[in-house]
Amino acid sequence: MQTALLVKRLRSAFAGPFELNLTKGACAAITGPSGSGKSLFLRMIADLDPSEGEVWLNGRARASMPAPEWRRQATYVSAESGWWADRVIEHFAASTRGEIAALSARLGVRADLLDAPVAQLSTGEKQRLALVRALLPDPPILLLDEPTGPLDEDSVIRVEALLRERMTAGTSILLVTHNPAQAERLGVQRYRMMAGQMETA
Amino acid sequence: MTPILLTPIDIAIAAILIVLDAVLSIWLKLHLHRQLALAAARMVVQLVAVGYVLRFIFSLNNPAATLLLILVMVLVAAREVAARPERRFKGSSNLLIGAISVGFATFVTAILALTTAIRPEPWFDPHYAIPLAGIILGNVLNAASLSLDSFLGSVRRERPGIEARLALGDSYREAIAPLVREAIRRGLLPIINQMSAAGIVTLPGIMTGQILAGLDPLEAVKYQILLMFLLSGGSGLSALAASYLAAWRLTDERQRLRLDRLQ
Numbered sequence: 296m297q298t299a300l301l302v303k304r305l306r307s308a309f310a311g312p313f314e315l316n317l318t319k320g321a322c323a324a325i326t327g328p329s330g331s332g333k334s335l336f337l338r339m340i341a342d343l344d345p346s347e348g349e350v351w352l353n354g355r356a357r358a359s360m361p362a363p364e365w366r367r368q369a370t371y372v373s374a375e376s377g378w379w380a381d382r383v384i385e386h387f388a389a390s391t392r393g394e395i396a397a398l399s400a401r402l403g404v405r406a407d408l409l410d411a412p413v414a415q416l417s418t419g420e421k422q423r424l425a426l427v428r429a430l431l432p433d434p435p436i437l438l439l440d441e442p443t444g445p446l447d448e449d450s451v452i453r454v455e456a457l458l459r460e461r462m463t464a465g466t467s468i469l470l471v472t473h474n475p476a477q478a479e480r481l482g483v484q485r486y487r488m489m490a491g492q493m494e495t496a
Numbered sequence: 497m498t499p500i501l502l503t504p505i506d507i508a509i510a511a512i513l514i515v516l517d518a519v520l521s522i523w524l525k526l527h528l529h530r531q532l533a534l535a536a537a538r539m540v541v542q543l544v545a546v547g548y549v550l551r552f553i554f555s556l557n558n559p560a561a562t563l564l565l566i567l568v569m570v571l572v573a574a575r576e577v578a579a580r581p582e583r584r585f586k587g588s589s590n591l592l593i594g595a596i597s598v599g600f601a602t603f604v605t606a607i608l609a610l611t612t613a614i615r616p617e618p619w620f621d622p623h624y625a626i627p628l629a630g631i632i633l634g635n636v637l638n639a640a641s642l643s644l645d646s647f648l649g650s651v652r653r654e655r656p657g658i659e660a661r662l663a664l665g666d667s668y669r670e671a672i673a674p675l676v677r678e679a680i681r682r683g684l685l686p687i688i689n690q691m692s693a694a695g696i697v698t699l700p701g702i703m704t705g706q707i708l709a710g711l712d713p714l715e716a717v718k719y720q721i722l723l724m725f726l727l728s729g730g731s732g733l734s735a736l737a738a739s740y741l742a743a744w745r746l747t748d749e750r751q752r753l754r755l756d757r758l759q
Contacts, residue, residue: 341663342750362750367665377660379674429664 299467305348310335310491322468324482332491333471337438341371369436376425378413398427418445437468499709562622566629570599573637580641583648597640597737605730632730639731640738643683647742668751676739683735687728
């Protein structure tokens with residue numbers, strides 16, 4: 296089994312040290328109470344928060360890459376989606392409209408919403424579109440923080456189906472979820488976070 | 497035409513107006529008379545003190561003394577810039593950003609004006625250097641503090657959007673650019689308003705002062721135009737410096753958004 300993401304002694308002032316060995320095309324699911332450090336762990340891997348220790352992607356050290364390039368390889372999708380322009384479509388720079396619409400449709404988001412102002416979207420629509428935005432460049436590692444938190448059952452099934460497809464194609468996923476059933480459905484490796492420490496579940 | 501010099505009696509007569517205000521306050525129960533009296537007293541004491549300081553510095557006619565006084569003025573202005581925003585940096589970054597942006601903009605514009613347009617002999621003659629630096633400082637302070645306030649206020653509000661861009665692989669510079677632009681714009685608005693309204697809504701202070709002092713109105717106008725250009729240049733420089741320094745202070749070598757550096 297080929298290692299995609301390797302985390303060694305990764306720690307910050309608030310959480311860790313963490314060890315993780317994520318296989319290519321696999322999903323590691325992390326559950327645990329709110330505030331236990333799950334999001335912090337993802338943010339540390341994405342290098343959005345300062346941390347000490349090592350992170351390797353396919354044998355390349357994080358420290359050897361400029362931060363933006365690293366984040367394009369290990370892309371973090373936060374639980375609260377972030378937007379910076381007025382209309383939805385302005386947040387998708389490099390992709391063609393057809394690709395965006397196709398992927399959105401698979402997650403049950405209407406194509407006409409792409410031209411809508413972000414303020415008009417529901418939380419669930421924003422969450423799915425943020426996922427589409429992260430999936431389009433096809434990063435080898437996805438760091439997903441509660442990707443289905445605000446979604447209805449039908450949408451959850453659609454998101455999970457899409458994630459499974461990506462895993463089959465070789466994408467590795469580190470998933471934070473509050474839903475133990477989802478952790479069981481998707482996670483080959485399962486962990487539990489307690490007070491800034493992670494253990495195998 | 498020589499300026500008409502005021503006697504203490506002239507000023508005492510004008511002070512009756514302050515007494516009138518105080519009477520009004522007591523009569524209408526505005527509860528302002530104490531504050532009014534205190535503010536008027538402070539104003540008189542501060543201005544007389546400044547008058548003596550200026551007279552002393554002018555009599556020294558020493559470039560080092562002039563520079564020292566201007567530096568003190570810059571520091572006081574920097575403190576105002578630092579204190580204004582609701583959000584602040586931990587430690588002394590606010591003060592440092594204020595001092596650099598205000599000092600840099602003031603020195604560049606004042607030296608430009610003194611060596612090219614006004615050209616007193618010598619160019620650092622305190623009669624010119626100090627009032628000029630003072631006027632520029634007042635405006636530059638305004639621009640820098642508005643920019644800093646705008647930037648620090650919006651960066652926390654826009655955090656999810658900025659971090660979403662960073663997470664998708666945008667550089668910090670790209671992610672923060674809209675906020676920096678908006679901050680610089682905010683800093684430049686007052687001088688744009690001032691220039692648009694000059695002469696129609698308001699008679700600018702320097703021009704009024706020079707006309708009162710007996711200068712031909714057109715000569716006073718020329719001075720005012722020069723001054724407006726200096727002020728807009730200074731405002732631009734300080735807004736730019738304050739915004740970029742604040743943006744730079746909020747990131748690190750891995751292009752993160754370091755909101756933990758704010759209080």
